[in-house]
Amino acid sequence: MKGYRKYFLKKLFWFAITLIAAVILNFALPRMMPSDPIATITQRVTEGMNNQNAVMQIYREYARKFGTDQPMWKQFFIYIGNLLKGDMGVSFQQYPRKVSDIVAASVVWTIALQLPAILVGWMIGNLLGALAAYLRKGFDKALVPISLFISGLPAFGLAVTLLVIFGITLKWLPISGGYSYDMLPSFSWRFIKSVIIHYQMPFWSIVLIAIGGQAIGMRSMSIYELNADYVKYSRFLGVKDRKVVGYVFRNAMLPQVTGLALSIGTMIGGALVAETIFSYPGLGSTIMGGITSADYPLISGVTLIITVMVLTMSFAIEMLYGVIDPRVKAAQSE
């Protein structure tokens, strides 16, 4: 257990360093963009104003309010100070709304859309991949090119195609929004039904692409395992086929599980296309809105959430592997 503790501490150290560096980058990167958020806000609120001094006064007031008139290092320490208190600051664009409120309102949608989509895509994909590896022949011959084609489709291409076919031409599914345009959220079956119907297209646009990639990966892994020596040996020993296959797929799943964990960590970035094309609310559209208006606190806030999610996920995986996979342990004790 001592080796594991050392391994754990070392990993923890590097994760801490990574977190610090990521926080600094999250702060600095948006602020390197060549724009002036105050100018945009001033432009918007002074629309139609004819007095130039009045405009200047409003500009200065915002600069003071948002602290952009301070030197960068000072802004950074204020940011860190607030962050430690759990305060991600106030959005520029949606002033006086808090970044945490905006993120909280949109993260729910992203998770509600992405988590099931990733899980379903992962399950179907792995099932198909495993079947292809096990059955081979015709099924395999058809599955490989189809999966390759689908996983090669650009995400927006698939989303637009779905939109045009099912939304615009066939009119089977609504094309935008999270629920019907003539409803207010309420706890009624009609509302729930409306939510489900609006959920379909963004959901499948993510699932389909995930299926392709997962199926290919699972197929290769399974074939490797099926041809591994231990399988031949077991078969030679007369172990039941079902049992062997069970082992094979459990082993083949391991890397796939890692992939799943990571894709859950990165799902927020992946949500962008589906969200924009189907007008589905969520973090993807929030961060794009933040970038176009140079809303530094909002961008930093969203990237921070992503950073923390990915870090936590990959930390968990590495810890888990440290426990269950003897090979990792061996490598670490070198």
Added chain:
Amino acid sequence: MTRKLCALALSLAMLLSLAGVAGADIPSELPRNETLYFAGQQWGAVLSWNIFGANQNNSLVIGGGAASRVIYFETLYMWNDLDGQLYPLLAQGEPVWNDEGTEITVKINPAAHFNNGEPVTANDVVAVWDAHVKYQTGTGVNGSTYISAVEAIDDGTVVFKAVLNDEGKPINPLELPNQICQLRITSAAWIAALDEKAGGDQDAFKNDPAYDIVASGPYAGSYYTDETKIVLERDDNYWGVALWGKLPAPKYLAHIFYADNAAGRAALEAGEVDVSQQFNSDVEKMWLEKGLPISTYIDEPPYQLGLVQPSAIYNLNIPVLNELAVRKAIAIAVDYDQINANAMTHQSATFEQVPRSLFNTTEGQQAAYDHDAVKDLQWAGKDIEGAKALLDEAGIVDSDGDGWREYNGEKITLNAVCPNGWSDWQASMEVVAATGKEIGVEITTFYPEAAEFYAVFQNPDQTQYAIYMQSIGGSGPTYPWNSIRQAMSGEFVGQQNNGSGNWGQYVNPHVDEIIAAIPQTSDEAELKALYTEAVQIYLTDIPSFQLMYRPSLFHTVNESVWTNYPEQGDEYGYPPNDLTDGYGVGALYELELVNP
């Protein structure tokens, strides 16, 4: 089973995230034939209802320019874009100047009352103004340059006093009616309560979301809003029945926050939107090819009422653009028909229909100047040979044979800039860039994000952007004078954060004299001469040039549910302001159901 559970969890999560702000008893399903749906006015969640705030992002409620949005809050007067007149709303009768021309008296309609039943009085107007000034809002800071005080004579009479110049005249008499018709009225009692709550703190006062604000408009009954939509309910006790003779037809006004133009357009085609304030490219295909019951204010191109002029501004900090020949060559070589056909998809009047001046397409503004006197200066565009000749004559030629002309021995390279995502503007810049190629001047397009765009061009010393787009002109009591000011006024030269006008730093003292003279001139002939001269100078010096005409509000309607929308030449004469702004709000009262 899992699916059902998932769905349940999902809906629950959404309900939680959509902790909306609701007034009272809006039903959870809006009856379709009692609701009028909008698109293109509001993007993203509503932040505040506070008329003194600076960032409400609540444009269905707080929006519009001189033609203010008057469905929730009301103003004293309504501006009519079509005839350029003010119509009384909370006021009664015309605004009256005193004999010295130093103050305006406005009578308040005695019938007017707020949604809480309290009457609208002169004190409310005074309180609103004083709060704007005290808390240094945009309206207060800007408006007090022109208005020194607002005083109540009695409950029904209020006086706006002008700031006077050395000669004892208002520094700008056009600005008084302009300020008055944009002043949204709430109650003095509500202001006093907020004042007390904020304890004199400016930020606390302005940042209060004001969910309980008092208003007098027809849809100030009740409201609902969350991350995805806003719904306004009609106040069935609305005082304006006395003014209009009836209540507006729809019981609810609703606006879904679409993610982008494409989503809003799809909703319009599906009949989920009744009134669209979006630029819908190829709008005529909706009825010609798809046979949808969709129409615009005008049946033929340009379909919309052109009120502003998106223009290409020359940055005169760049030496080569100080050459008149270069400015003129580019301006006359641009293919405006291509811009109209491909960028605006024919939703702009052509420069043949409305020759370029500085003014918008309305009759009132077109009558401001002498058309014959500037005829020889107006150009139609696509004059490649003429442009080449101009450049050759000025000695700006291609001497090294690479196909591009040089200026002072260096290849001319200009950029054509507008914000990213403003599709019709971007497409126009593409056409301008294509022009450059034909006359041997390299022009490349550049689309920074809006935030970056404003930061750069509002700096008076910038040399990053050579040719960039801004809108000139508009509609309101200060126009068409303000168009000249925006295009050429010296007051903006060298100003930091200048979003108001003359971004290209054009200097001409004589124009400044004209700009100073027009507001003080009342003689018609004299005015016309001044306007004509300004246009002549503008078309001669070309500090910028118009690319197209564009409406200030796009107005496209779907008649699946409602009909009798305003159309050109109808019996009502309401301007196409999406039924929400200024005098255009009157159209709400004339709506009828297609299937009653």
Added chain:
Amino acid sequence: MRNTLRQASHSANFMIGFVLIIAILIMVGVYPLFNPGSPLDMIGLGTFFKPGMYISMYDAAETAPSYTLRIDGAAAKRIDAKLPQSDRESMKRWLTAYGVPEDAIDVDDLNDLLNLWHNTYDEDARPAGLTSAFRRSVARIDAALDGLLEPLDVRVYTRDPQSGEMNETARIRDDQFINVSEVVTTRRLWLGTDNFGRDAFKELLAATGVSLKIGLIAGLIATALGLMLGLLSGFVGGLVDDIIMFFANLFTVIPGFVLLILISYSIGQEQRGATVVAAVIGCTSWVWTTRSVRAQTISLRNRDHVNLSRLSGHTLPRILATDILPYIASYVVMALILQICSGILAEAQLSMLGLGPKTTETPTLGLMMFWGMTYAAHQNGAWWAYFPVILMIALVSFSMNLMNTGLDQVFNPQLRS
């Protein structure tokens, strides 16, 4: 190496992918020879012209010889095209709303209907219950009715430049035809035009070329970086490993795409040529190649031949080049193909967001998609302005993936079926 290639050529997957890619490359290279000129020329005044053969009306009327062909039913066809059944129903609806009794209207008797129409229709009338959109559509039908039954000859007049007189130069009967091959100026627009009036097919091919170039550069950069860092990290280990993995982790925790957006934005469009965009994509996508190469290197570094080489005092670069690289070469080639593929996708996604390369010189697939969507091609039924782009991206990445699968089977014989 030669052996590998021969094996690869036996793999059906590899060959199909390879042939597809070559075919695309040939199209990209050859088509401009037949249709010269810049792919960005705005030839159409208007948006989204339909695919098809465009023949010059002027030439057709002025210079092309005409032939008389008596084709039965031409008149009926013309009448149907000008006044389809649905329009007759619209006329009926208007007349009914105007007060004409319904049984007095017979939409099948054209003469009768037209007579009734001419005597009744009033453009300014606003019959109750009719929407403005409907009244306007009826006004358009009305305008198309003139000369419907007895086709009038179309007469072409030209103005005499000297006298200013109008002279009839041609008179076109309804049985006159021209042979398309004899019209001097025609243009086949295989995929119509885009919103700028550009030849969409020509633009598509030019864009494919640029996108492939961007993908190639991005892929090369990403693979080179990934390979170098992965080898170092895996072979040297220790602090070097920790530091490289630290950067790799950093690139993972800030999502690549967000990073890409932020960097593209910071560079500013002014500097964003195709090559720069490619470089940016390459520099942000090396991470997974590094991880994989590292893993492979770790498994190799304690092999006997490596230890032998180390004991012989060979330098680090030499060991990496001669003892490690050959064993992972096949893997690196596959990684390169995947990186090229994802480079093309990344460019397309960036351009979709308006952050792609600056636009005046060259089109890219992402930009075509961006403009198509911006001008609502998908809602206008203008499939030619966006669908071929999606298909092209899918085809390119499909054929590369196919080649990759083929190679995979060659290098890992177990995968062969």
